[in-house]
Amino acid sequence: MSSPRRQNTKKYGNAADFATAALPPAPVAPADPVGHALAGANVVGGSGAMFDAIAERYDLLNRLMTFGIDQRWRRLAVESLQLPPNAKVLDLATGTGDLALMATRLLPTCTVVGIDPSMGMLAVGLTKVKAAGLTKRIDLRHGDACQLDIPDQFVDGVTMGFGIRNVPNRAKALREIARVLKPGARVCILEATEPTGVFGAGARFHLRVVVPRIGALLARAPQYRYLQQSVAAFPAPHRFGEIMESSGLKVLEIRKLLFGVAHLFVATPMGFDSGEGGT
Numbered sequence: 001m002s003s004p005r006r007q008n009t010k011k012y013g014n015a016a017d018f019a020t021a022a023l024p025p026a027p028v029a030p031a032d033p034v035g036h037a038l039a040g041a042n043v044v045g046g047s048g049a050m051f052d053a054i055a056e057r058y059d060l061l062n063r064l065m066t067f068g069i070d071q072r073w074r075r076l077a078v079e080s081l082q083l084p085p086n087a088k089v090l091d092l093a094t095g096t097g098d099l100a101l102m103a104t105r106l107l108p109t110c111t112v113v114g115i116d117p118s119m120g121m122l123a124v125g126l127t128k129v130k131a132a133g134l135t136k137r138i139d140l141r142h143g144d145a146c147q148l149d150i151p152d153q154f155v156d157g158v159t160m161g162f163g164i165r166n167v168p169n170r171a172k173a174l175r176e177i178a179r180v181l182k183p184g185a186r187v188c189i190l191e192a193t194e195p196t197g198v199f200g201a202g203a204r205f206h207l208r209v210v211v212p213r214i215g216a217l218l219a220r221a222p223q224y225r226y227l228q229q230s231v232a233a234f235p236a237p238h239r240f241g242e243i244m245e246s247s248g249l250k251v252l253e254i255r256k257l258l259f260g261v262a263h264l265f266v267a268t269p270m271g272f273d274s275g276e277g278g279t
């Protein structure tokens, strides 16, 4: 039986319309489709407010703290989705839009809707999208990964970069991802994790000591202490994989990146992957 949301699929049109029409219109529709939800939106959930405080410096600090490797990881993440032409991509916890921008760079025909509860992060992202001339292909929206106003089985791929750690009810967000993905489509979740082993010692020092200091110095923001604490509190990769599986996602790959400083989790909705013989 199809759900009420499913019946709405028609109004969202084809892939080319996704970035401008996939989500309900803002109360007052501006000429420019990107940023509809930036005007006058209320925070509906998530922990976006904390990111408002660091939004302006977020990109710079990201590059400094990861020595630019974060962009290589985003590329890997997008590639892992194996998207078809004209793909409709949903970027959850889009923040300043780096993953959304990476997707449009790698896939010239895709469209992306990016969702995030932080108005500050979205505002920075919007500036970048406009500067790149991508307002017709990337639509940044205010929202919560746990409550997606998107029809069932609607998108060709979901990306989520360094975002799931910040969502209090991770299983709920994962269930939403499983719901909106088309059968056989993939989600890639990139997340910072506690580096392990002898080689990880340097990386652990970097995360625990260097990162909070750079953050405090450049962003004057205690939020970078949160980064280290939230990474330490994040489940071990295999455990997070189990949470994905119990939330309706079949894990295809868990890839360790740079001594475990980050992991890439790739999954597909349960029951539809080729290994299970689904449609």
Ligand SMILES: C[S@@+](CC[C@H](N)C(=O)[O-])C[C@H]1O[C@@H](n2cnc3c(N)ncnc32)[C@H](O)[C@@H]1O
Pocket: 045, 046, 047, 048, 049, 051, 092, 093, 094, 095, 096, 097, 098, 099, 115, 116, 117, 118, 121, 143, 144, 145, 146, 160, 161, 162, 163, 166, 167, 168
């Ligand atoms: C570390 S930033 C990652 C931004 C971007 N994806 C990137 O690759 O740089 C984490 C983002 O998660 C967002 N976030 C927090 N709670 C969320 C939720 N419930 N749903 C969606 N995004 C959320 C924050 O607002 C923040 O922008």
